[in-house]
Amino acid sequence: MQADWTPKHPINISAKAFIDDKYKYYDWMRREAPVYRGKFGPFRSYLLCRYEDCDFVLRDPRFIRSRKENKWRWLMPYGIKLITESMIYQDGDEHRRLRNLVQKAFTPKAITKMHDRIEVICNELLDEVEATHDGHFDLVPTYAFPLPVRVIGELLGIEDNDMDSFQKSVDVLLEGLTGIKIVKTLVWDLPKTVSFLKELLKKKRATPADDLLTALIQAEENGDTLTEDELLGMMMILIIAGYETTVDLIKCAVVALLTHPEQLQMLKEDDSLMDGTIEEVLRYWGPVHGTELIYASEDIQVGDVTIPKGHIITPLLGAANRDPDKFEHPEAFDITRTANRHLGFGKGIHYCLGAPLARLEAKIALRILFSRFPQLTLTKPLEELTFKQVPLFHRFKEVPLSY
Numbered sequence: 001m002q003a004d005w006t007p008k009h010p011i012n013i014s015a016k017a018f019i020d021d022k023y024k025y026y027d028w029m030r031r032e033a034p035v036y037r038g039k040f041g042p043f044r045s046y047l048l049c050r051y052e053d054c055d056f057v058l059r060d061p062r063f064i065r066s067r068k069e070n071k072w073r074w075l076m077p078y079g080i081k082l083i084t085e086s087m088i089y090q091d092g093d094e095h096r097r098l099r100n101l102v103q104k105a106f107t108p109k110a111i112t113k114m115h116d117r118i119e120v121i122c123n124e125l126l127d128e129v130e131a132t133h134d135g136h137f138d139l140v141p142t143y144a145f146p147l148p149v150r151v152i153g154e155l156l157g158i159e160d161n162d163m164d165s166f167q168k169s170v171d172v173l174l175e176g177l178t179g180i181k182i183v184k185t186l187v188w189d190l191p192k193t194v195s196f197l198k199e200l201l202k203k204k205r206a207t208p209a210d211d212l213l214t215a216l217i218q219a220e221e222n223g224d225t226l227t228e229d230e231l232l233g234m235m236m237i238l239i240i241a242g243y244e245t246t247v248d249l250i251k252c253a254v255v256a257l258l259t260h261p262e263q264l265q266m267l268k269e270d271d272s273l274m275d276g277t278i279e280e281v282l283r284y285w286g287p288v289h290g291t292e293l294i295y296a297s298e299d300i301q302v303g304d305v306t307i308p309k310g311h312i313i314t315p316l317l318g319a320a321n322r323d324p325d326k327f328e329h330p331e332a333f334d335i336t337r338t339a340n341r342h343l344g345f346g347k348g349i350h351y352c353l354g355a356p357l358a359r360l361e362a363k364i365a366l367r368i369l370f371s372r373f374p375q376l377t378l379t380k381p382l383e384e385l386t387f388k389q390v391p392l393f394h395r396f397k398e399v400p401l402s403y
């Protein structure tokens, strides 16, 4: 990086310049202003770049998420209310209650059970690629996107004949919530998705099955169960938090390996490096670069700065994951790295609930992709790959490949 480069102030993490070149900004902030008062869209937010500071904020209960006193709550569409009441926006006991209940359903056993199905889905998707492409394809619509939605759909217990409508309604929703069609999404698509999920709940109540949704309905702790609204919110947050993030992890992993052929070769020769590979992708190009909105519940010192009560603070996970005080040679993509305690899945009470599932999907997806297409190459140089303009994510728009 040029030593004399300075950003335009205030840095806005929603700006195109930042999203396209985030690592350059992280380096500057870490060096010059590790607790930086920048912008997050229209809001002001303290941006954190050092590992130590991010780690501190994520583990200290004085940093909170819920805003019960929000006076605009009555204006919120029903679907958004469901989402904002889900566990990722709760603190303390409210969070613990929801997390304990979902944890009873989202068990390691339920996830391990998906192993063989994930393999089958990956192979089916690549059969389709071979049948419909002449050696060139974009990883995103053919493989990275359809895999996680089918997995979460099957895990929840969505039947084959409902899977297409499920995928369509979720795709429209995710695209709309982060795009310019947000009003249409809120007024039209979100209520449709909520109705679809309500109908699904009704079916599962009538005919319980061996799936996550039935387990969520039945989850109980000391006589306490999830209400209808909580179940809907839980499904929405599982889908929103777990879908495109996993898509991104697969994209980032494939691009990282193809642009570091010596690392890919090592992985091909020794499959025991797969676990380390996924962790290194999560550190080097983790898909999620920030958390949901966090507020200081009182004046709190972070580094040299006092964050005033009520102010927003954003731990930049992607920046923390390149902190030289924490990681040796942070700019190197090294699948043999040990002690890789990255923040790619967050930290503290909101640590990613779906981390085991995301890891499993990514491992299987990579293994099958590179074994079926050993000659896989990127057909564009890395510098020409572009990013979706969504703040706090590392989201390649396309991954054009040739096999």
Ligand code: HEM
Binding pocket: 087, 088, 089, 099, 152, 237, 238, 239, 241, 242, 243, 245, 246, 249, 286, 287, 288, 290, 291, 292, 317, 343, 344, 345, 346, 347, 349, 350, 351, 352, 353, 354, 355, 357, 358
């Ligand atoms: C590579 C894929 C994924 C990445 C990088 C990722 C990343 C994260 C991060 C950074 C957080 C913390 C956010 C915060 O503190 O505000 C989080 C939370 C969460 N993730 Fe993931 N996630 C992934 C996949 C999944 C999957 C597959 C699921 C479920 C199907 C899932 C469900 C959740 C939930 C429910 C939370 C909130 C937990 C809580 O509030 O206690 N995630 N994830």
